[in-house]
Amino acid sequence: MRKACILGLALLGSVSFIARGDIIPTLSSVTGSSPNFTWNYSANVTVDETINTLDFFTIYDFGTIAPGSNTQPTGWTFSQALVGPTPPLVLPTDNPSILNLTWTYNGAAPITGSAALGIFSVITSTDQLKVGQFTAEATRSSGPNAGTKVDNIGTISVPVPESSSLLPIIGVCIAAALSRLVRRQHA
DSSP states (O other): OOOHHHHHHHHHHHTTTTTOOEEEEEEEEEEEETTTTEEEEEEEEOOOEEOOOOEEEEEEEEOOOTOOOOOOOEEEEEEESSSSSTTTTOOOOTTTTEEEEEEEEOSSSOOSSSSSEEEEEEEEEEOOOOEEEEEEEEOSSSTTTSEEEEEEEEEEEEOOOHHHHHHHHHHHHHHHHHHHHHHHHHH
């Protein structure tokens, strides 16, 4: 029994040391003053992963930004969408009425991890933050699965939605409340 317990602990310990490769964006800072706050995200690629052309990361439910305010390192392009893009092996929470931010690598030379990818920024009208989600997709760089895609998901700070982003949600809540009120009056 004691041998099995020790063997189990050794196995658990070895699993925790397995290298994992991911793209990890992190909120570095929010600078500026109303109405222009710059949200700066640093991103890193971890060991055993490479950033190849079309690998990307998405920050979900970020909201409205100042048009043309995005900045990113050379080789990266910016896009916005109400839904996704999302790597196929993860399932984030994605409100289809709040814009997502995505940065896609289009550089010619792969970026091999462990490496800092740089600062990715946008300007918005708020400095109030809440917890959101990000996903990413990159390429495994070694081992028997080298060349396959690695998808990851995590939490990240994003702006609290502006009131204009909340209007559809508020409208649905009001409609539901009115519907209940009408049903009670007819009952």
